[in-house]
Amino acid sequence: MGRYVIRRLLQMIPVFFGATLLIFLMVNVMGDPIAGLCGQRQCDPATAAQLRKEFGLDKPVWQQYLTYMGHVFTGDFGTAFNGQPVTELMASAFPVTIRLTIVAICFEIIIGITLGVLTGLRRGRPIDTTILLLTLVVISVPTFVTGLLLQLLLGVEWGIIKPAVSPEAPFNELLIPGLVLASVSLAYVTRLTRTSIAENARSDYVRTAKAKGLPRRRVITRHLLRNSLIPVVTFIGTDIGALMGGAIVTERIFNIHGVGYQLYQGIVRQNTQTVVGFVTVLVLVFLLANLIVDLLYAVLDPRIRYA
Amino acid sequence: MRGATHARWAVCAVAVALTATACGGGGDSGGGGASGIVSASWGDPQNPLEPANTNEVQGGKVLDMLFRGLKRYDPKTGEAQDMLAEKIDTTDSTNFTITVKDGWTFSNGEAVTAKSFVDAWNYGADLRNNQRNAYFFGYIEGYDKIHPDSGEPTTKTLSGLKVTGERTFTVKLSQKFSTWPETLGYSAFAPLPQAFFSDHDSWLAKPVGNGPYAVDSYSRGSQMSLRKWDDYPGSDKAQNGGVDLKVYTDNNTAYTDLTAGNLDLVDDVPASQLKNVKADLGDRYINTPAGIIQTLAFPFYDDAWNGPNGEKLRTGLSRAINRQQITDTIFQKTRTPAKDWTSPVLGEDGGFSDTLCGDACDYNPTEAKKLVAEGGGIPGGSMRVSYNADTGSHKDWVDAVCNSINNALGNDRACVGNPIGTFADFRNQITQSKMPGPFRAGWQMDYPLIQNFLQPLYYTNASSNDGKWTNDEFDKLVDQANAESDTAKAVETFKQAEEVVRDQMAAIPLWYQNGSAGYSTRISNVKLNPFSVPVYDEIKVN
Numbered sequence: 001m002g003r004y005v006i007r008r009l010l011q012m013i014p015v016f017f018g019a020t021l022l023i024f025l026m027v028n029v030m031g032d033p034i035a036g037l038c039g040q041r042q043c044d045p046a047t048a049a050q051l052r053k054e055f056g057l058d059k060p061v062w063q064q065y066l067t068y069m070g071h072v073f074t075g076d077f078g079t080a081f082n083g084q085p086v087t088e089l090m091a092s093a094f095p096v097t098i099r100l101t102i103v104a105i106c107f108e109i110i111i112g113i114t115l116g117v118l119t120g121l122r123r124g125r126p127i128d129t130t131i132l133l134l135t136l137v138v139i140s141v142p143t144f145v146t147g148l149l150l151q152l153l154l155g156v157e158w159g160i161i162k163p164a165v166s167p168e169a170p171f172n173e174l175l176i177p178g179l180v181l182a183s184v185s186l187a188y189v190t191r192l193t194r195t196s197i198a199e200n201a202r203s204d205y206v207r208t209a210k211a212k213g214l215p216r217r218r219v220i221t222r223h224l225l226r227n228s229l230i231p232v233v234t235f236i237g238t239d240i241g242a243l244m245g246g247a248i249v250t251e252r253i254f255n256i257h258g259v260g261y262q263l264y265q266g267i268v269r270q271n272t273q274t275v276v277g278f279v280t281v282l283v284l285v286f287l288l289a290n291l292i293v294d295l296l297y298a299v300l301d302p303r304i305r306y307a
Numbered sequence: 308m309r310g311a312t313h314a315r316w317a318v319c320a321v322a323v324a325l326t327a328t329a330c331g332g333g334g335d336s337g338g339g340g341a342s343g344i345v346s347a348s349w350g351d352p353q354n355p356l357e358p359a360n361t362n363e364v365q366g367g368k369v370l371d372m373l374f375r376g377l378k379r380y381d382p383k384t385g386e387a388q389d390m391l392a393e394k395i396d397t398t399d400s401t402n403f404t405i406t407v408k409d410g411w412t413f414s415n416g417e418a419v420t421a422k423s424f425v426d427a428w429n430y431g432a433d434l435r436n437n438q439r440n441a442y443f444f445g446y447i448e449g450y451d452k453i454h455p456d457s458g459e460p461t462t463k464t465l466s467g468l469k470v471t472g473e474r475t476f477t478v479k480l481s482q483k484f485s486t487w488p489e490t491l492g493y494s495a496f497a498p499l500p501q502a503f504f505s506d507h508d509s510w511l512a513k514p515v516g517n518g519p520y521a522v523d524s525y526s527r528g529s530q531m532s533l534r535k536w537d538d539y540p541g542s543d544k545a546q547n548g549g550v551d552l553k554v555y556t557d558n559n560t561a562y563t564d565l566t567a568g569n570l571d572l573v574d575d576v577p578a579s580q581l582k583n584v585k586a587d588l589g590d591r592y593i594n595t596p597a598g599i600i601q602t603l604a605f606p607f608y609d610d611a612w613n614g615p616n617g618e619k620l621r622t623g624l625s626r627a628i629n630r631q632q633i634t635d636t637i638f639q640k641t642r643t644p645a646k647d648w649t650s651p652v653l654g655e656d657g658g659f660s661d662t663l664c665g666d667a668c669d670y671n672p673t674e675a676k677k678l679v680a681e682g683g684g685i686p687g688g689s690m691r692v693s694y695n696a697d698t699g700s701h702k703d704w705v706d707a708v709c710n711s712i713n714n715a716l717g718n719d720r721a722c723v724g725n726p727i728g729t730f731a732d733f734r735n736q737i738t739q740s741k742m743p744g745p746f747r748a749g750w751q752m753d754y755p756l757i758q759n760f761l762q763p764l765y766y767t768n769a770s771s772n773d774g775k776w777t778n779d780e781f782d783k784l785v786d787q788a789n790a791e792s793d794t795a796k797a798v799e800t801f802k803q804a805e806e807v808v809r810d811q812m813a814a815i816p817l818w819y820q821n822g823s824a825g826y827s828t829r830i831s832n833v834k835l836n837p838f839s840v841p842v843y844d845e846i847k848v849n
Contacts, residue, residue, distance in 0.1 A: 035738055036731025037354065037439060038362060043738075044442050044770065046434050046456050054437060083355035083511065084527055092528065151560075156567045163563040164555070164570075167529035255560040257529045264556065265351065268697055270731045 001298075005291070012287045017069075019283045023276050024065050032057065033270035037081060055079070055273070068276065078273030080266070086277040089262050094281070096169045097258035100250075101243045103171065103178025104185070108236055112186045116193020116232070117225065123198050132194075135187035147180040147253040164255035177254040181247055185239050192235055196228035203227075230300055237293030241286030245279075343548025343848050345830055347572040347841065348561035351528050351554050356514055358497040359431030359438040364751075367494060368574075368840050372533055372550065373516035374497035375541060377405065377424070378489065382845070385598070385652050385755035385837035387489040390541070391419060391498070391517075393474075400485040400792050407474040413500040414521040414536045421476040423498035425468045429453070430504070431495055434460045440495040442770060443753075446487060448479045483790040485797055490754045519545040519844045529554050545844045546832070565825055572833065574824040574841050578700045581639040581823075588825045594641055597839035598650045598752035599820035600760070601642070603692065603708070604774040605813075606742040611686035620682025621812035622667050624745075627675035627715035630668070633707045634818050637700070641823055644668070645816035648805055649760040650752065652837040658757030658798045664809055664816060672715035679716060686744075689720050693746040695733035696726035701747060708817070737773045748773055748814060755837055757801045761785060765804075765813050774814065781807040 034048050034057065043051075052058045055078075056067055071078065077086035115135075119128040138146075154176060155163030165173045200206060201224060209219045248260035259278055266274030297304045352366035361370055377392035389395075393406040411419040430436055432444035434454045441454055448467030453460045467479035480487060490496070498517060503510045513522050519541065520533040534549035553570070555561035558577045564570040566587050576584055576592070584592045605621060607613045614620070630644035643651070647663035666674075679685065692709060694701040702724065709722035725743065727733040736742060750771065752759050762785050763769045767777040781804050788800035808814070822839025832847045 030729060031732045031735045033731045035734035036729065038734070043439070044454075044456075046454055047437060047439065047441055049457075050434055050437050082351070082353060082527070089528070092526075151563060156563060159567065162569050163567045164553075164560050167526060167553070252557045253560060255555050255557065255564075257554065257556075261556050262528075268729060269353065270729055 001295075005295070008291050008294070012284075015287060016280070016283060020069070020072075020276060020280050021065060023279045024068065024272065025061070027267075027270065027272045027275050028061050028064075030270050033081070033272070036270060055081075064272075068273075072277075072280070077277035080274050081269055081271050086273050089274060090277065090281065093257065093259050093262045093278075096256060097244055097247060097251075097260070099169060099171060100174050100178055100181060100247060100256060100258060101240060103174045104182035104243050105236065105240065107179055107182040108186050108189050108239070112189030113193050113229075113232065115190040117197055117220070119190065120194040120197025120201065120228075121220070128194075131190065135190050138183050138187040143180060143184060144249050144253060146183055147177075147250055150176055150180060151253060167257055169256055169258070174256070177250050177256060180253075181243060181250045185235075185243070189232055189235060192232050193228065196231055197224060200224055200228045226300055230297060233296050233300065234293055237289050237296070238286075240289040241282065244285055245282045344551055345547050345549070345571045345843070345846050345848060346551045346553060346569075347843070348555050348558065348565075348570060348574060349531070349552035354439055355511055357438065357503075357511070358427065358499065359436075359440045359443070359495045361494060362439050364838070364840060367838065368843075369514075369531065369533075369552070370494040370497065370516075371518075371840055372520040372843050373514055373518045373522065374494060375411075375516075375518050376491055376494070376497045377407070378492035379543075380492045380755055380837065382834060382836040382842040384654070385657075387492050387754070390492075392488075392491070395488045395491075397488075400483040400487075400790065401480050403478040403480070403488065404471075405476055405478060407476075409474060410540050411517060412538075412540065413498075413515055413517045414538075415500060415502060415515050417500045417502075419498050419517050421470045421472065421474055423500065424496075425464075425470050425476050426501075426504065427497065427499035428468060429464045430499065432465055433463065438495075443490070443493060443495040446480045446482065446484050448481045450481065485789065485792045486756055486758060486794065489756055490759075493754050519543060520550065523549065543844055547830075547843075547846050547848045550843050550846075562825070565827060568827060571827045571830050572824065572841060572846070573826070574822070574835070574839070576823045576825050578638070578703075581641060584825060591828070591833075592823070592825045593833060593835060594821050594823045595835050596643070596651045596837070597820055597822035597835065598652045598755055598837045599822075599839065600645060600648065600650055600750050601817045601820060602645075602648070602748045602750070602814040603745045603817060604748035605745050605776070606740065607774045607776045608740045609686075609742075612744070614683055614686075616682045618682070618811050619678045620685070621815065623675045623678030623680075623682055624685075624712060625667055625812060625815040626669060626671050626678065627712040628708050628815070628817070629670045629711045629715075630818055631670065633704055633711065637703050637707055638818075641821045642818035643821070645818050648764075648808055648814070648816050649757055650819050650837075652752075653755055653757055653760075656795075656798070657755060658760075658801055658805075660802065663802065663805060667809055667812065668816060670711075670715075675712075675715045676717070685716075685721055688718075690722050690744040691725035692722060692744060693725040693727055693733070693736070693742055695728075695730045695747070697729050702726060704817075705747065740775065742774075745815075746773070749820075751838070757798055757805075758785075758789065761801055761804055761808070762789075765808055776811075776813045778807055778811060778813070781811075781813075 034043060034051050056064055079085055115131055119131050122128050151163050154160045161176050206224055209223045244259060248264055251258050251260035263278050350365040353363055354360045356366055358370055361367055375390050378387045379390040381388055391408050391411055393408045396404045407421055428444055431438045432441050432450060432453050444450055447465050449465040452462045453465055470476045500515055502515055513525055519536060519539045521536040523532040523534045525531045531552045535545040558575045561573045562577055562580050565573045605612045634642040634644055646661040646668060649659050651659050653659040692705050694705050696702055705724040709724055712722040713719055763771045765772060765776055765781060766785055767782050784800055784804035788797045791797035791800055822835040824835055824841055826833045830846050830848055832845055834842045836842050
């Protein structure tokens with residue numbers, strides 16, 4: 001187990017460098033960002049040169065990348081164009097997005113798995129068909145439609161929530177945005193759990209458990225559900241990374257000042273430092289989430305062993 | 308295995324607890340904030356909040372509340388009026404003697420003196436400080452030493468600035484510029500307290516100025532709370548208790564928040580909501596002229612666009628654009644078809660003229676077709692109009708302009724839009740002279756002078772002369788106008804220069820942009836100044 005974890009951690013190193021290099025190059029391809037800083041006029045050449053020097057843009061790309069990586073290892077992620085250190089931006093943005101992700105994941109787990117179990121055990125009954133149909137609707141409607149619709153209905157028409165989340169973004173204000181963010185994944189989790197449960201319900205070990213005379217509740221939670229959760233856990237695990245990085249749309253609609261907001265701002269202003277910094281952290285989150293998922297397999301299914 | 312089960316139940320329990328407390332905690336809904344406080348939408352300023360470093364509206368809003376300069380542009384007429392200036396004297400339009408009024412202080416108690424101005428201007432001009440607006444000091448003598456085009460600056464002060472007393476200083480310009488004092492209302496010329504220089508970082512974290520408001524708290528990127536400064540010595544004291552500026556990523560969300568009653572003021576109504584705005588807000592929607600004009604500029608560095616009969620081609624294209632129809636349908640009348648190259652906010656006395664462009668701006672497909680043909684036709688038979696696609700509704704109107712041109716010329720492939728991903732890239736391609744055809748050029752005035760609508764845009768090698776248009780007669784007339792000490796005569800000469808722009812059709816004027824804002828029932832007396840910024844200090848909370 002320990003060896004396995006170390007091997008996986010080592011594998012992260014090339015992925016980390018590759019990902020940052022790719023992002024770095026991609027942002028660079030967009031061209032010189034300085035021209036956008038002077039509004040509708042040409043930056044005077046002296047100031048532009050000075051700014052380029054300050055942000056290290058006067059050097060060749062490979063040298064910029066090396067300097068940047070050197071700084072990253074000392075904890076310095078550079079400075080955004082508005083003079084704020086990127087680490088400061090991260091400190092304000094990540095907690096917000098993490099809270100949003102937690103809310104979303106909770107919705108996925110609680111609602112998604114519950115509905116999945118419910119439908120899986122009642123295959124073909126009206127409740128199964130209804131929920132399947134509903135998930136189909138949720139999957140086919142884009143997030144920004146759900147988001148804007150809920151915002152308009154709950155925020156403006158009925159006045160239950162505030163349409164925009166305050167800068168502090170406490171958990172209670174993130175409930176609806178979290179639901180919107182989770183909606184599509186939630187539908188997938190439901191369907192995934194349903195299929196898995198339905199399949200395993202016919203398996204030998206469930207029949208044996210039933211034959212032993214175990215109570216139905218115990219059969220479902222201990223034997224059926226645990227074995228059926230493996231694909232679901234995989235999905236939710238990879239979804240953590242996707243939710244954190246993919247919250248741009250939701251964060252925009254509800255004015256949440258999280259990672260998506262900073263990334264959007266960084267891309268529009270072509271701020272390499274911000275974009276690369278945030279994406280680097282997101283890559284790490286993704287890698288770690290995947291590792292944890294793999295380790296969870298062993299917990300869920302004793303037949304899986306890592307060496 | 309048992310451990311895992313427990314872990315799972317623990318997660319669920321936490322989740323349930325979270326949702327439960329969350330549901331219970333949603334009680335504090337309601338209006339825009341404490342009594343007397345206005346909550347308003349804001350965007351994250353692009354550059355650090357320093358007076359000489361702020362060149363866009365969002366940062367400008369704050370500076371307008373935090374600072375008062377020597378002059379201030381009247382929020383209604385745009386006229387430059389003395390604010391901190393007791394008098395500005397000159398005999399030769401080159402040497403100015405400025406006296407600062409007595410009794411002004413910064414909100415930290417420090418007196419505003421001549422030194423506060425001179426230090427601030429020296430800081431703004433110094434190349435080492437990376438100030439985006441440094442070129443505003445370019446007319447002052449010694450600018451080339453403190454801000455050389457290449458190499459290191461050799462001095463730390465502008466030689467044209469001299470403190471001659473506690474409240475007086477002299478300015479020497481490097482050229483005659485009679486209306487120079489009227490540029491002093493621009494925020495780059497604001498005075499700065501010593502704290503700005505001695506502890507720059509903490510000043511940036513919580514700026515201190517001499518305006519009607521003082522910063523209460525500032526969390527960068529999300530919110531700034533400004534409170535009325537009770538000891539403000541000026542006559543334009545704040546009429547409300549303070550302003551909370553909230554950053555919105557998307558102006559649609561801000562608008563939704565306004566309609567839900569969580570926000571008092573939105574100063575940029577999104578284009579997509581213009582259709583609903585009357586129904587949503589009624590008379591709480593304002594739409595007033597601002598000093599912004601949109602034009603189509605041409606790449607004069609490209610021989611194809613700089614041919615012998617080029618002016619006929621360009622005038623023809625101008626006459627092929629149905630401005631009225633586009634402003635009515637796409638912009639819902641928040642733009643006004645342009646009749647000259649300035650802006651209505653200047654007023655007739657300031658040089659605005661609704662007849663100057665005349666026929667050249669009138670939609671007439673037959674004339675257009677004729678003129679384009681006489682001008683040698685569109686280079687290559689087809690042109691691409693470039694614009695940045697990341698902000699605003701540029702795509703909509705560029706497509707409409709192209710449609711209008713195509714219909715007028717009876718040629719479906721005469722004109723097509725050329726979107727460029729980001730503003731920075733768009734500016735890059737412009738500064739590198741790589742525009743493949745006409746391109747979007749917007750201009751928001753820095754100060755309400757006709758000079759500001761002409762010189763930076765059409766003077767040879769001027770900072771915003773993106774098309775690299777050059778014309779000796781125009782340059783001569785502008786020089787002449789700047790040297791003219793009589794304002795009325797100067798304006799007349801500028802208008803003559805503008806006629807050269809018309810005859811050569813250096814850029815096609817499209818429309819004047821209005822400022823728009825919507826507000827809640829909580830507040831009243833909301834106005835926009837000619838820079839399309841709300842006049843915060845006059846807002847009353849009901």
